[in-house]
Amino acid sequence: MRRLIWVLLGGALALLIGVSWPLAGTTATEILWDTYGVPHIYADDTEELFRAFGWAQAQSHGDLILRLYGQARGRAAEYWGEDYLDSDRWVHTMGIPSRAQAWYEAQTPQFQTYLDAFAAGVNAYAQTHEAAIADEVEAVLPISGVDLLAHGQRVLNFTFVVNPQQVAALATDDSAAAMALPTPGSNGWAIAPQRSASGEAMLLANPHLPWSEAFRWYEAHLIAPDLNVYGASLVGIPVLNIAFNDQLGWTHTVNLHDGWDAYQLRLTEDGYWFDGQMRPFEVSTQALQVKQADGTLQPKTLTIRRSLHGPVVQEQGDTAIALRVVGLEHPGALEQWWQMGRAHTLAEFEAALQRLQIPMFTVLYADRQGHILHLFNGHVPVRSGGDVEDWSGLLPGDTSDTLWSEIHAYSELPRLLDPPTGWLQNANDPPWTTTLPPAIDPDDYPTYIAPLPSMDSRAQRSARMLAEDQQISFEEMVKYKHSPRMELADRLLDDLIPAARQQGRCTSTSGCRCPGCLGSGAAADSRAAVLFATWARQVDLERLFATPWDENAPLSTPAGLADPAGAVAALEAAAAQVQTAYGALDIAWGDVFRLRSGPVDLPASGGPGHLGIFRNLWFAPEEDGTFTAVGGDSYVAAVEFSDPVRAMAVMTYGNATQASAPRQQEQLDLAAQQQLRPVWLSRAAIEANLVVRESF
The missing domain is CATH 1.10.1400.10 (Aminohydrolase, alpha-helical knob region)
Structure with a gap:
């Protein structure tokens, strides 16, 4: 019955927003699926491109992305039961659903159209392939452009910048445990022509993330007028987050970036103390629904209290802890990534970066003109002084001295263009060691902007391989990427x-x-x-x-x-x-x-x-004494900006999670053999390795 209701709603939605897709009798939009499950999407206009990208992601990861969208709505317990109640409480306490609506309204009309098109593609695939979507996630359908922004916000601001585990550890006054929690990481290289055996700039993209849930990558190739961009998005995100085109490319690493603070408030009977005065909390309630074993819904009331600092995440006795997170007034991260992929020159790329909408992540860049760039990107609060350590624990919340309200401008972030060394690297070390000898002086920046210079052993291994080879070939870069040396x-x-x-x-x-x-x-x-x-x-x-x-x-x-x-x-x-x-x-x-x-x-x-x-893998123990990889090397791409561009890649765990998706084991085999596969960029190469053609 519920599926029938969804089909009727989906059809009504299609009529309301003009989505009669896929259309019979037209081949303006195509998805060419290659032998590794990568969709190469050809469209005559951008709206159709986004619609097809939504269709493709639903085909590869439909169950996963619908579950993620349900969590970002804060209705996961309503859909799937008590196990998701803490997730819903976190999402609503952080204000994600209401902020996502405000973010949607703040998008440009054109980008709103693109978000709606991606959502319509997901809906159209689910409606057309009912049997391919699990019954338990169909309640999330239909989705909208607001859901995409809620998901992006939950992943970027409330998983990468700060996550519930960090807050829980700090809230129990265990700062050491909070800092010791495993965090996502990455390797990234940009190599200038003078250090490249071919005389062409090269880029290595190598994010390290858990191999599950919102951290999974999705590889895709998007082709439209004035656009030919290849790369990977975090699953459920409607734009490519790490990518390259005919002229340039970039990768990200998780930077040592302090984008959140926890404040300890002194409570009074009617509020909390701030600068010697009592301030009342802003109080609201949310009615959460929790699905029971018999299918009925049990209501749960969530009371949310907000201070000047942000939402209260814990109360104990006469104190409370409130959380402040960067980026919540910057709704344009997805559009910025879109503009980065559309750039053809360094100037255009930096114009996109200067929007400063993406809340964190180091950027490593290379292009066909031979430029390489490192940017310690992110929303770095303008603080009153101190260093990173001073801001890493619970902060006094009764004084304006510790309350920040602005972020540093693009021009104030550590940045390095075309160093004399000819190479840039980041392995989650501070920006000061992006090349050696160092070319960014930490004394030029506030001491709180990033930790003092330091390199752990992985960062040293990364820099050593680059520093010790004066002429690095493409093949050597691939070999170095897989180096198992300790x-x-x-x-x-x-x-x-x-x-x-x-x-x-x-x-x-x-x-x-x-x-x-x-x-x-x-x-x-x-x-x-x-x-x-x-x-x-x-x-x-x-x-x-x-x-x-x-x-x-x-x-x-x-x-x-x-x-x-x-x-x-x-x-x-x-x-x-x-x-x-x-x-x-x-x-x-x-x-x-x-x-x-x-x-x-x-x-x-x-x-x-x-x-x-450098060949980074994370393992979890098994009962038999062995260990199984659960994270680390995920999407790997090696790119040389020759004419035409040369690229190889692997998605370690495959490019789909749907049970019906074929041939996912092959990429795990490649990873086990420390190999990358060719990236097919030309129409002829794609056609030669074609498995399925979908025309709309």
């Missing part, structure tokens, strides 16, 4: 093994006399890495080194063992643990660390970033 092991083994021998603890069970057991690479067939990785989990990496990292020796520090005896004792403990778990110290890395999807079970190469591995 920078941490390279740095420590010359100290650790002699320390064990000197202490007379270098026995056959300690590992240091096991041939190859303490090598420095996490390739699948390496018998050198499991023991070292286990040892690294036994020690305190923050206190491990005798000499700390030094910005004057960024690739040779930290160095030495601060506590050789303790390090050797940890090695013995790690060896015992490995021997007990796997029966041998020299077990292959790929026997323990796996790439799994359904029936597919493959050995993995690469590993955690704290080991200094």
Whole structure:
């Protein structure tokens, strides 16, 4: 019955907004699906392009995106039950649904049309392919352009900039736990012609995100008049977030950006204290509905209190915690990404960046003219002083001294264009080490804008590969991207093994006399890495080194063992643990660390970033003692701005989550083999690798 109602509503909506799509008898719009499930969308106008992009995303990820849109509405518990109640409370407390409506009204009329078209494409696919959409998510249909903005806001502002786990940890006065929570990351490179073997600029896009939910990427190729852009969007987002065209391209990394603060309020009977005066809260209520096991709805009342700082997220005794998050007055992130993809020159691209609507993410850029660019992008609050550490815990909320209301202008953000070194990198290190020797001086910026110069071992590995190769070929860039070397092991083994021998603890069970057991690479067939990785989990990496990292020796520090005896004792403990778990110290890395999807079970190469591995994978333990990859390398693209553009890519987990989507295993196979596949950009190449053609 509900599906029948949806079909009728969908048909009515199509009549109301002029969507009679797909249209019989016209081939103005086509989706050419290649052998890896990538849609190459050809359209004669932009509105049709967005409509087809919505259709394609629904075909590849329909169930997932409808679930995400339902969560962004704050109605997930109404649709799917009690497990989603906390999600709904977060969404409504943050004001996402009402703000999404305001954001929609703030869009330009043209971009409103594009958002509506994407939503109409999702609706049209669901209406035309009823059996392909799971019954449990059909209640979300039909969707609208407002849903796209709510989803974008939930993902960008309230997952990337701040997420509920961080707030919960801080609200329990556990600042250390809040900062220790795993955060998304990435690698990114931009290489200028003088460092490229071909004399052409090159770009490496390599985001590291969880392999699930809103963090999944979707690869697509969009072609319309004056547009030919290829890349990936976060699933459910109607524009490409990382992309390249015939002239230029960019990637993002998660930057060390403080875009939110938690304020501790002193409560009074009628409100809270601020600058010596009592202020009343702005109070509202939301009626949430929770689906019960029998299908009935049980109402839950949510009372939301807002201060000058933002919404209250916790109250205890005579104090409360209120949250302030950047970007909520900037509704244009999606349109900015769209304009970035349409740019043909550096000037046009920077004009899009100067809109400053995207709330965070470092930008690394390269183009056919040979320019490379690094921008520490984001909404950085103009603060009253202090450094990043000073603003990382609970802040006093009873004074205007800590309450910010403005963000830094584009011209005030760390930016570097065409450095003499000829290369730029970011592996989630602060902007000061984007190239070496450093070319951005932190003394030119407020100390709170980003952490002081520092490089963890993955960032050092990233910079080392670039710094040590004067002429990098495209093939070498792809090879470097998959490097399984452990920078941490390279740095420590010359100290650790002699320390064990000197202490007379270098026995056959300690590992240091096991041939190859303490090598420095996490390739699948390496018998050198499991023991070292286990040892690294036994020690305190923050206190491990005798000499700390030094910005004057960024690739040779930290160095030495601060506590050789303790390090050797940890090695013995790690060896015992490995021997007990796997029966041998020299077990292959790929026997323990796996790439799994359904029936597919493959050995993995690469590993955690704290080991200094550029080929970054995150693993979760299994009951049998093995580990399964759950995040890290996801979408990878290597681009050379030759004529024509040369590109290779892989979507590690495949380009679809719908059960009916074919051939998703093949990209996991490529990832296991540390390979990329060709990106087909010309019509002839696409036609030669065509699986399905859809014409509208």
